[in-house]
Amino acid sequence: MSTHKIQIVESPAVSDEAPPSPSPGGYKVFSRIVDWITNDRLQLLNITDRINEIVRKSGVKEGLVHLQSLHTTSAVFINEWQDALLHDVKNFFEQVVAGDQYYRHNDPEYSDCERKNADSHMRGMLMGQTLCLQVRNATVLLGTWQSIIFAEFDGPRSRSLAVQVSGV
Amino acid sequence: MSTHKIQIVESPAVSDEAPPSPSPGGYKVFSRIVDWITNDRLQLLNITDRINEIVRKSGVKEGLVHLQSLHTTSAVFINEWQDALLHDVKNFFEQVVAGDQYYRHNDPEYSDCERKNADSHMRGMLMGQTLCLQVRNATVLLGTWQSIIFAEFDGPRSRSLAVQVSGV
């Protein structure tokens, strides 16, 4: 787990003053983009608190919160947030998708990608860039040991996560 | 595939008599928690019928049903429910995430986890604890050979699945 400080910026897709669409008391959709800058090539961030803040702000009490990283070389998933386990998780990604084998995506003869990040693409695809969770009583439903984790597979980079809360 | 009997208990988040929130005819959200006790360390359960029961009870005809296991060492996914294949599926989990290698999460020097379940965490993270499916004509939309499977990766244990049906 990185000990660097992460700079997180939230850019409202609509101004905070604007009421969520549409009718008060009925179904509404509330959207935000959360941005940050990562520090390491393979880095894990605990974004649970940020997502809960957005859910609270949305005014949705019962419904869904959908997270979507806008980058193919990243992922969003659930796991326990424990230092020893996060170390194992990083090792697992390096085992299940080898970084040091031949990839056509990294070969200038076949590809114009200069980042040599075929392994990052495979890790992002395997883990998935989307996560949908239930909102209950105006908070994200999570089990005792469940944290929402954003995985950077090709940092350092600037990253954006689209968050949409919908329901009543 | 286990031949043990599974004890499943459904605890209504709201009473069955209470109407789903909010307006009749409009968008509504219907939530339930389903509980059961597993028997084996790695066990697969077919929960398709239970989910369909909840969808029918919800009164939602068109919309989404969202399933979320509240435990990091479990998963929910789709596959064909066939004995021979389920045997292969269990073997696959043991192949893709090795159980007998060193994990820091299992090492008392780094971790206070006494269950030695790093492999269970990795399997749960890889397969995902959430599944979202379409509701059409008041039933879960599934192809002919698709069953909804709950995977226990660290049993025997008591497990809870949050089910939310939303739509019209």
Added chain:
Amino acid sequence: MSTHKIQIVESPAVSDEAPPSPSPGGYKVFSRIVDWITNDRLQLLNITDRINEIVRKSGVKEGLVHLQSLHTTSAVFINEWQDALLHDVKNFFEQVVAGDQYYRHNDPEYSDCERKNADSHMRGMLMGQTLCLQVRNATVLLGTWQSIIFAEFDGPRSRSLAVQVSGV
């Protein structure tokens, strides 16, 4: 990446003339089934444009689009659509799930499946048959390099994808 032409047929679950359910201006659900025939055993299709067409037709401006392949030996996920990378992606599937090992599902003594497709089942299960994405401003929200990919793991076959757009 296959150079064959793919035949795609869209069969409206409801006629195009029928308004989406229910109230104009409020929450609605719009459903379609998209069909096509694949050409290769392991084949990747870029279905981004087809999904955006359906989202536009739905009249939903803010909400969710849910995709569900109705077949256990297929998957839907996100990645960059680049020839060199797609070549690597296919190799990855063949590495992470071995095709040439013993599977009980392929053994006539245990299984009546004649397709010998245990590897296809495992790949479909690992990658997942569902994908949920945000709809913003009447289009599917995707990052610059994100394409929606349908993976055939047991072709050639006729395949159906259920698409549901919901929101306001």
